[in-house]
Amino acid sequence: MKHLLRYISIAGLASLSGFAPAQESVQSQIDTIKSVLPKFAIPMREVGDRFQNMYFAAKGGNWALAAYMSKYMDKSMNPASYTKAEEYQSWRYFYDTTFDPVNKAIKAQDFKAFEKEYMSTIASCNACHASMGYGFIKVVKLRKPANNGVDYKVPSKPGDVPP
Ligand code: HEC
Known part of the structure; x- marks a missing residue:
C-alpha cells in the first residue's frame, strides 16, 4: 500500500513536470498534431x-448508397482542408463543379446520365493527379x-441518406 501511494505521487509529479508535453509550446503541439493528420x-x-463503389450502387438502383458514397468520398478529404489547405481548394472545385453532374444524375436516379458523367x-481525376x-x-x-461487403442492389432513394 505504501509502495502504491509512493508510485501514485511520483506519477502525479511526473505528469506535472518533465514527462508530460505541458512544457511544449501550444504551437509546437499543434504542429505535432498537424504532422500526423492525413494529407x-x-x-x-x-x-x-x-468512387468505384458508387458506380455499382447506381447501377444496382441503390441510389441512397450511391449518394452516400459520393458524400463521404468528399468528406473523407476534410483533413486535407487543414493539412494541405491550398491543394484542397482544387479538390473543392473538383467536387463542387466538375463532379456536380454526377451528383445531379444520382439525385435524378438517372443511370444513363450517371454513367456518361x-x-x-x-x-478529371487523372488530370488533377498529373497536375x-x-x-x-x-x-x-x-x-x-x-x-464487396455490402449489397449494391438494395432498392433506395438518394434522399434516404441521413443528414
Ligand atoms: C485536387 C486534385 C485531385 C483530384 C481532383 C483527385 N485526386 Fe486522387 N490524388 C491526388 C493526389 C495529390 C494524390 C497523391 C497523394 C499524395 O501522395 O499526397 C492522389 C492519389 C490518388 C489515389 C492513390 C491513393 C493511394 O495512395 O493508394 C487514388 C486511388 C486516387 N487518387 C483516386 C482519385 C479519384 C477516383 C479521383 C476522382 C473521383 C481523384 N483521385 C481526384 C489528387 C487528386
Whole structure:
C-alpha cells in the first residue's frame, strides 16, 4: 500500500513536470498534431474506393448508397482542408463543379446520365493527379466494386441518406 501511494505521487509529479508535453509550446503541439493528420494520400485511397463503389450502387438502383458514397468520398478529404489547405481548394472545385453532374444524375436516379458523367469524370481525376506531379496514379474503372461487403442492389432513394 505504501509502495502504491509512493508510485501514485511520483506519477502525479511526473505528469506535472518533465514527462508530460505541458512544457511544449501550444504551437509546437499543434504542429505535432498537424504532422500526423492525413494529407492527400490516405483519404485518396478512400476517394478511390468510394468512387468505384458508387458506380455499382447506381447501377444496382441503390441510389441512397450511391449518394452516400459520393458524400463521404468528399468528406473523407476534410483533413486535407487543414493539412494541405491550398491543394484542397482544387479538390473543392473538383467536387463542387466538375463532379456536380454526377451528383445531379444520382439525385435524378438517372443511370444513363450517371454513367456518361461518371465516365468522363475519370479523366478529371487523372488530370488533377498529373497536375500535382502524380501522373503515374491513373484511375481506371473496375469491373467489380472495390468493396464487396455490402449489397449494391438494395432498392433506395438518394434522399434516404441521413443528414
Ligand atoms: C485536387 C486534385 C485531385 C483530384 C481532383 C483527385 N485526386 Fe486522387 N490524388 C491526388 C493526389 C495529390 C494524390 C497523391 C497523394 C499524395 O501522395 O499526397 C492522389 C492519389 C490518388 C489515389 C492513390 C491513393 C493511394 O495512395 O493508394 C487514388 C486511388 C486516387 N487518387 C483516386 C482519385 C479519384 C477516383 C479521383 C476522382 C473521383 C481523384 N483521385 C481526384 C489528387 C487528386
